[in-house]
Amino acid sequence: MNSATYARRNLSRRKGRTILTVIATAVAVLIFCAIRTVDVNFMAAVDDAMADRIATRHKVSITMQLPKRYIDDVRGIPGVTKATWGNWFDAKDPKERIPFFQGLAVDHESWFDVYDDMVVDPAQLAEWKTTPSGVIIGDKLAELFQVKPGDKLTISSGIYPGDWEFKVIGIYMPSRRTVDRNSVILRWDFLNNDPRAELVKDQIGWILTRIGGNSSSAEMSRAIDKLFDERDDQTVTMSERAFNLSFMGAFAAVLTAFDLVSIVILLIMTLILANTLAMSVRERTNEYGVLRAIGFPPKSIFGFIVGESLLLATLGGLLGCVLTYVLINLMLGPWLESGPMATMFPYFRTPPRVMALAMGLALALGLLAGLLPARRAAKLKVTDALRRVD
Amino acid sequence: MATESSNGASIVTLKDVTKTFYRGKEPIHVLAGLDLDVPSGSFEALMGPSGSGKSTLLNLIAGLDRPTSGEVTVAGANLSRMSDGQLAKWRSQTIGFVFQSFNLIPVLTAAQNVELPLLLTDLGGADRKSRVATALRVVGLEDRMDHYPRQLSGGQEQRVAIARAIVNDPKIIVADEPTGDLDRKSADDVLTLMDKLNKELGKTIFMVTHDPAAAEKASVQRKLDKGALQ
Numbered sequence: 001m002n003s004a005t006y007a008r009r010n011l012s013r014r015k016g017r018t019i020l021t022v023i024a025t026a027v028a029v030l031i032f033c034a035i036r037t038v039d040v041n042f043m044a045a046v047d048d049a050m051a052d053r054i055a056t057r058h059k060v061s062i063t064m065q066l067p068k069r070y071i072d073d074v075r076g077i078p079g080v081t082k083a084t085w086g087n088w089f090d091a092k093d094p095k096e097r098i099p100f101f102q103g104l105a106v107d108h109e110s111w112f113d114v115y116d117d118m119v120v121d122p123a124q125l126a127e128w129k130t131t132p133s134g135v136i137i138g139d140k141l142a143e144l145f146q147v148k149p150g151d152k153l154t155i156s157s158g159i160y161p162g163d164w165e166f167k168v169i170g171i172y173m174p175s176r177r178t179v180d181r182n183s184v185i186l187r188w189d190f191l192n193n194d195p196r197a198e199l200v201k202d203q204i205g206w207i208l209t210r211i212g213g214n215s216s217s218a219e220m221s222r223a224i225d226k227l228f229d230e231r232d233d234q235t236v237t238m239s240e241r242a243f244n245l246s247f248m249g250a251f252a253a254v255l256t257a258f259d260l261v262s263i264v265i266l267l268i269m270t271l272i273l274a275n276t277l278a279m280s281v282r283e284r285t286n287e288y289g290v291l292r293a294i295g296f297p298p299k300s301i302f303g304f305i306v307g308e309s310l311l312l313a314t315l316g317g318l319l320g321c322v323l324t325y326v327l328i329n330l331m332l333g334p335w336l337e338s339g340p341m342a343t344m345f346p347y348f349r350t351p352p353r354v355m356a357l358a359m360g361l362a363l364a365l366g367l368l369a370g371l372l373p374a375r376r377a378a379k380l381k382v383t384d385a386l387r388r389v390d
Numbered sequence: 391m392a393t394e395s396s397n398g399a400s401i402v403t404l405k406d407v408t409k410t411f412y413r414g415k416e417p418i419h420v421l422a423g424l425d426l427d428v429p430s431g432s433f434e435a436l437m438g439p440s441g442s443g444k445s446t447l448l449n450l451i452a453g454l455d456r457p458t459s460g461e462v463t464v465a466g467a468n469l470s471r472m473s474d475g476q477l478a479k480w481r482s483q484t485i486g487f488v489f490q491s492f493n494l495i496p497v498l499t500a501a502q503n504v505e506l507p508l509l510l511t512d513l514g515g516a517d518r519k520s521r522v523a524t525a526l527r528v529v530g531l532e533d534r535m536d537h538y539p540r541q542l543s544g545g546q547e548q549r550v551a552i553a554r555a556i557v558n559d560p561k562i563i564v565a566d567e568p569t570g571d572l573d574r575k576s577a578d579d580v581l582t583l584m585d586k587l588n589k590e591l592g593k594t595i596f597m598v599t600h601d602p603a604a605a606e607k608a609s610v611q612r613k614l615d616k617g618a619l620q
Contacts (some may be wrong), residue, residue, distance in 0.1 A: 001502045009497035021443070026511060290493040291452060294507050295482020297475055382454045386489075 003300065007307035008282065011040020011315075018312070026368075028321055028359045030270035033324040035262040037350040039255050044347065046244040048178035053114065054217050055243035056207040056224055059234040062246065065203035066233055071107075071187055074207055077223055077294040079215035079378040082108035087191065087205040090158035091184055098144050103155065104144070105191040114208050117175045118185075124149060124170025132190040134169035140181035140346060142171050144336075155184065160196040164308060181346050206236075206243075216248040232331050269316075273369035288377050289385025298378035304373035313366020317359045324358070325352050401562060401594050402428035407460030409446050409610045409617075410599055422619045430561075433463060433588040433595045442614045452485050452564045452598045453477045465561045468562055473482070482510045486555030486593075488584075492547040492566035494539040500550045501535040507558045525553040529583055545576025553575065553585060556593070558609035563587065565597040569604050581607045 009019045009103050056074065058064035065087075074083045084107050091103020108129050112120055120128075120136055128134045134154060137145070147153050153166045166186060174181055188204070191197050211220045221237035228235045238246075246253070281288075328350045336345040377385075405425040409419045420443040428434055428451075438444050449455040450462050453469050454477075459461050462469040465484050472480060472501070494503045508518045526532045529549040539547055548568060555563050569577035585607055587593045597608060605611045613620040 001505055001509070003594065006495070006498065013497055077541070285493060286493070290487075290489070290495075292478065293452070293487050295478050295479065295480045299429050355434075383449050386454075 004307060010284075010304070010308050011108075011311060012361045014280070015277060018120065018281070020334075021272060022316045022319060024272045025269050025313060025362060028265050028272075029320025029362055030323045030327065031265045031294070032262045032356055032358050032361070033320070033350050034328060035258045036354045037267075037328055037348065038042055040256060040354060040381055041187045041348050042251070042255060044178045048176065049239065051239075052211050052213070052219065053240040054211060054221055054224075055236055056208050056209065056235045056237040057205070057243075059225075059359075060234045062206065065200050065205060066207065066231070066235065068202045068204050069090060070228065070233075070235070071204065071207055072210055073227055074224055075310055077220070077227065079212050079223070080209050081212050082114050082210040083207055084108065084114040085188070085207050086111070086206040087188060087200070087203075088159070089184075089186065089191065090160075092158055092209055093145075094154060094156045095143050095161055098141075099379070101141055101144075102174070102180060103186065104183060105186050105188040105255060107284050108189070111185065115209050115336045118172040119175050120170050120172045128169040128187075130273055131167060132187055132193075134187065135166040136170040136172050136185045137168060137182050137318060138181040139171050139173055140185060140337075142168070144182070150194060153184070153311055162196065171223065177347055195221055198377055208240075209237075217363045247294035247380065267360070270365040270369050273309060273312060273316075273366055274372065275348035276312065277305065277370050278372045280308070281377050283376065285380065285385050286387075289382055289387075292382040302374045302378040305377055306370040309366050309370025309374070310363060313369070317362030317366075320362065321359055325353060339341060343375055397541040398432050399425040401430040401465055401474065402426065402596065403461075403463040404447075405461045405463075406455075407450065407457045407462060409443070409450065409455070410458045414552050419617060421450075421457070422620060423569050424617065426619065428485060428594065429597060430594055431588070431592045432610055433608045434596045434597065434610040434612060435584065435605035436596065436612050436614055437600065437605055438475065438614035443464045443617045444614050446537075447614065448564055448566055448596065448598050451562075452457070452487065453481045458498075461467050479510075482507060482558065486552075486558065486560035488548070488551055488563060488568045490570040492544070492551045494538070494547055494550060494573070496539050499536050499538055500542065500553075503539070503550055504553045504557050505590060511558070521557055522553075525545035525557040526550070528556065529553045530589075544572050547582060548572060548576070548580050552580070552587070556591075560593070562596060565595065565599075567599055567601075568597060569599065569601050574603075577601070579605065 015339070019256070058066055068085070069084055071085050074080060087105040089103035089105050091101060093101070110123060112118060115261050124136065128136055137153070142148065145153060147168050148168055150166045153168050155165050156163050170188070192201060208226070209220070211217060217239045225235050225238045291300070291301060328348070333348040338346045404424055405436060407421055407424045409421040411420060421428045424447070436444050446455070447496065450469070451459055451464060453464065453472070456470055460470070465486070467480055467608065496507070504525050505518055507522060513521070523532060523535070526535055529552050531549055531553065534542060534546060537573065539550070542550065563584070569580055570585070572580060581604055584595055584597070588595050594614070597604070599605055
């Protein structure tokens, strides 16, 4: 036997209370992990942005268009290796089977050179370049629409009226985990030549540029914006990360709110632990008096109680991590990734670092929860503690 | 288990000891100028009505409390001048406690309860186990080592508590109403055991009791009334 035996055995005194406290802690850890998982997976595309890819948009707003001739100016800047452009198509499923997916009208000659992390079979790419009404779509979206190369695909747009009929030419595969697999890529010239896009004819939404190895994205961004400084339509250029982040918009605020909720959850967990500890310590005051009488110093009493609190937090934290793994990584994650929510959550798994963070926080807050009751018990006078019988 | 020499020298000496408690601002003088000498190797019983200061006196001798004034010297140590930490260490080496309600830890076995004071020593696991077995053999419970307190009778629980009190080989055993929660038969067994510890192992025993039959087992009976020894 050692001192830890006593702390460990104390957990078995009131099994019901211990089990409920462990479950409450585990649920708090699970909720914390779930919230962080949403956060991490939404931000993954932002955090995983390519360092040598920068984006240029209208200085006023992303919704304002730029003249198409700007692309030639950008391509002429020293340090720029490749440049392409895209327009937001606001694609929708006319049958409303799929709640959200991305539709982009892009330059068919250069898009997949700049976005070489979207891998397309060369033969399909060659065919697309000769088929104006063709589209290349992500492998996940192809699964959702249940289409394959050669099939027809009808989508509608929130900007351009009516149904748009395309031919699926190819499927792109991601070479990196964070590449969106739910986009439909159509040709910009096809959109530009359609009368429904008359209002934005020869205009482009944004320019995407790959820069050479020796150029910094900040320098290149300044060089591009300087070029258009005296023009009617001025630009703002930023790293891909900043560009992706700007799309998050209001959702970033929601994520911040989620973060606050996760902190509140952890505080509730701390209060539950502290309450359990306080009740246990009160019930055992006489016992601590006996231990003090036979020679255990105050620091030992302190250690017994903090040890018990840490043990509770460890059990709750571990159970929470196991629940997270089973419920999120094995059940919810695969379901979200393959179901109609796949466009929102292309990848939804709790990374080990989030579980490690939750475990660390559970332990730290377990320690915090034990401090006050432990300090009180350690400071009790032996004679007072021996008199106390609850 | 070492046998103590009973040479008659004082192991407990109290000189002009007072103890005052406060109820709000009102002082309550529990002990007033008390002198006491307890010879080494004696078995003393302290009797007296409730509120006479018996437990207070016991707490002072056991180093659980300090006097308001006066000197308390036990086993050569002046307790009045020791810090809380020093007192805790001193108690673990010098005093064995027997309480009225046994005060065993319910989640530990008899052997683990007895082993508790040894966790404060430098003894290794094997030595601790051996001393625990010896202490339980002395109290006649070597066959109950792995039983939890709830699996023992009241008399057996008190004998385990006595084993816990002697496992560190203390110089003095202080007992606060050790038979108070026991039936007559169990009480007699416990008193016989304490007598054996006193006579065969030479342990000094200072016992507070209300039970005249228990007091009769002691070699010296003292009476305390209104904070003064009669």
